[in-house]
Amino acid sequence: MKRAFAALAAALGALSLLLTLTTGPSLATPPNIPSASTAASRLASLTVVAESHQSTYNRDLFPHWITISGTCNTRETVLKRDGSGVVTDSSCASVSGSWYSPYDGATWHAASDVDIDHMVPLAEAWRSGAWAWTTAQRQAYANDLGGPELWAVTDNVNQAKGDQDPATWKPSLTSFWCTYARAWIQVKWYYGLTLQSAEKSALTTMLGYC
Numbered sequence: 719m720k721r722a723f724a725a726l727a728a729a730l731g732a733l734s735l736l737l738t739l740t741t742g743p744s745l746a747t748p749p750n751i752p753s754a755s756t757a758a759s760r761l762a763s764l765t766v767v768a769e770s771h772q773s774t775y776n777r778d779l780f781p782h783w784i785t786i787s788g789t790c791n792t793r794e795t796v797l798k799r800d801g802s803g804v805v806t807d808s809s810c811a812s813v814s815g816s817w818y819s820p821y822d823g824a825t826w827h828a829a830s831d832v833d834i835d836h837m838v839p840l841a842e843a844w845r846s847g848a849w850a851w852t853t854a855q856r857q858a859y860a861n862d863l864g865g866p867e868l869w870a871v872t873d874n875v876n877q878a879k880g881d882q883d884p885a886t887w888k889p890s891l892t893s894f895w896c897t898y899a900r901a902w903i904q905v906k907w908y909y910g911l912t913l914q915s916a917e918k919s920a921l922t923t924m925l926g927y928c
Contacts, residue, residue: 746800746818747897748866750904754928757900760907761921767912769845780840781853782860792861792868796834799863800870819872820897821879821889826872833876835869836860837898838905841881846911865908866901884924885916892927899924 783792790810797812798804804815812829826832848856879887889898899921906913
């Protein structure tokens with residue numbers, strides 16, 4: 719009987735090791751992403767209107783990155799939240815770890831290869847209503863850890879996205895479109911931002927991948 723249990727334990731151990739080796743990258747996901755049905759309902763409730771105040775946007779109007787805890791600012795906090803095996807130094811800088819970028823499926827082992835993307839870019843938020851906010855409100859938005867606004871992604875993918883909305887830019891991984899649309903809609907809904915007709919159409923298409 720003992721020999722049978724030992725054999726079973728060995729088999730389970732081997733299976734566990736196999737699953738560890740074959741399982742894909744750990745997918746850390748920011749909080750409060752709604753279901754597809756909830757996202758669709760919230761999308762329908764958003765105001766569709768042309769953007770405005772483009773010429774008055776300035777990134778400095780959204781103070782970031784701010785100190786979150788101790789020596790850790792928002793960027794380092796997201797790197798620790800979304801990374802795997804992250805080690806930081808005394809200044810909270812990430813010195814090792816790995817980060818999976820859900821936009822393109824790449825995994826990085828240097829924090830310098832990773833940007834923290836604002837799901838709804840600061841300039842897009844400005845054009846969609848944030849121009850009327852106070853500086854304190856814009857600071858809260860730019861450093862929001864409570865919703866799906868901040869994502870650790872490949873740096874040049876984030877730079878290619880720039881301030882574009884889903885009508886003109888989507889992640890290369892279509893398997894992520896559902897999550898991307900749900901997160902985008904949640905941010906716009908939570909902050910009472912508007913959207914354009916083409917943007918709404920693109921988001922509707924992306925929800926179709928859910």
